[in-house]
Amino acid sequence: MKIPILHEIPGRILAPVLLAVVAILAVFYNHEQKMNGLERLVIASEQDNLRDYLRLQKQPLNDLYKAGRLDEQRLQFSILSTRALTTHSFVLDQDLNLIMSLSDLESGTPLGPTLIGDDTLLFEIANSLLLKLSSDIEVKRVPETLKLIGYISLDYGHLIVVRDLSPQMAYYRTRVLRMTFKDGITFLLAAMLLAVGMYVMWFRRSQAVLDTLTQIGNGNLSARCSISGRNEMSEIAQAINGMADHLSLALDREKHLVGLINRSPIVVFEWKNLPGWPVNFVSESVKSWGYSVADFMHGEIQFFDLIHPDDQARILEEVTHYLVNGPDDYRQEYRIVCANQDELWVDDRTWLVRDQLGDVAIIYGVVVDVTELKRSELRIRELNDVLEQRVEERTNALEAANQELEAFTYSVSHDLKAPLRGIDGYSQLLMEAYRNQLDEEGITFLRNIRDGVGQMHQLIEDLLSYSRIERKALQTQSFDVSLFVKELVEYSLKADPHPKAKITIGIPPCQLELDPDGFALVMRNVLTNALKFSINQQLPRVEIRGRVTDTRFVLEIEDNGVGFDMKYHDRIFQIFQRLHRREDFPGTGVGLALVKKAMQRMGGEVRAESEPGKGALFILEFDL
């Protein structure tokens, strides 16, 4: 139920008015209740009175009638009948003719309305009482009136008394009205007191709460409500104070954050998704670019104009793409032009907020000045370039030095050959021309000189081969390794036959991508090595096996020669390193070094397994 007026009237007025109304209504209700009760009470009490009265009358009237003392009887009747409230009183004989009455009607008048003041209703009731004669005594109220009619039978007739209670009632009513008035005054006073109390207790506090809330609403977050006690209003006040505390704390924090942002190199933007990207919000830190917040908010500057002309097209294209296709979180780097025309590099982290239709409504951006970073990046790049250039220079220098060294080795090796030729040539000429003048010892000396020359020559040739590996460019081509090895072995044996040796080859067909010269060099040297160290066995045996693993081709060359101690494993692959005396096994100590170097150049690996006197196993691995 809504009663509009109740919402229009302030509580401090409405409450007392309602209280007064309620008080008045209560008084009236009480009054009415009392009045109703009063009538019933008075009528009941008067009925009893009348009945008592009639009973009291009966005996004396009967006695006096019997005694024939008519005058006394009359007196008695009149004395008793002049009682207050009695309007009519009369005695009738058995034939219902008047014997005595209060009025001066002649005795012998028959019963009729005149006897009761022409009151027909009253008459009818009296008549009905007399006719029915249901009981000895009867008292009845005349309906809708304050009149009582009483009847009692006498020995000689009937006594009828009519009483009007109006004056009695009027008296009581006056008294009740007075009481009601007193009650009303009391209630109204109480209502007033209550209203005052409510005002003091409630409305004044609610006003204070309202004032505080109004102040907080106007931004005065220091406003507080001071209502003591533990009542509802004080609880509300405390809740408001708590709320204000939180709000001011949050505001402080926000101020703090805004302060932080403003002092940082970060500029926060909120753009509208409109051409030129007008600004909804921008942090004050935009001052660091020489612009004011107002410049943007008044639309004097649009963000797009800040972007460096060289970057505008790219940024516009990228943003257009993101707006349509997402992602809604992205980063861009570009230059902006400050108010003083300085250029800054910025890192713009943007996120898009879309409406329900998926269209971008708002664009947020955190724009960070990364100029220093960019500068450092540039510096690093420059340094890197310098470094790369330096590395290149060094590499070139190193290559040059390497080439020089190779040229040196090459040149020295060749130059060494000339004097060797001289030594050999002249020692031979000496042998031929002056043989007769030399004794055996002299001839031995000359032979030893020529042996030395031979060894030196071999050494120089090996050294040249070794340096040639580095100098020669790899020329990779595909070939079948099993065929290649077979031909190689046949060719080697033709050039340097080993009739005693048994050589077996078991290699599955396999295509390898290698430098064939390098591979041939490796195979030749390993084979020569195996034959050389097993030549003194009764049955020299060399087994060449091949197998293919997941990623590699493995070639194993096993002999039954003298073998070596594994502690020298690394040494045998070093240049000029030998494990045997020259007279036992000739050689320069270059062969396996050549193998190792050639394998390295081809991206392969070589290793050996052996025990002294138990042959040696050389394992070559190539990438497939």
Add this chain to the structure above:
Amino acid sequence: MTQAYLQQPILLVEDNPVDLDLTLRAFKRKHFLNPIEVARDGEEALAYIARWDAGERTPLVILLDLKLPKVNGLEVLKELKQHPVYKTIPVVILTSSSEGVDMKTAYSLGVNSYIVKPVDFAKFIDVAEQIELYWCALNHPETR
């Protein structure tokens, strides 16, 4: 006719006195008939062009060392083989270098033969004999 080219000289370009002496001895050993003219460096070798222009006899064959002072053997070879007239004179490289690169370069410049000098003197004598046999007896040079 045989007489004519037997009198034609061989030009030996060799800077090393020991090699020069041994080479001369090796050829002498084989009773070599043709006269041997000697140039001791590249410049000297190229100076022969002017002498040939002036009417001196051109050599039957030029034995050219690679490592030479002033102008090296390959440069001499290049100059000779680019010459409109004397490019037909056979040039044999006689060197201690067995480098593939050197051989390849020499042949690409138009050398007629490339021989590695053996260190062993006995073999060297064989080589001298082979050279003599081929270039002075079997090979028929262009007649002038």
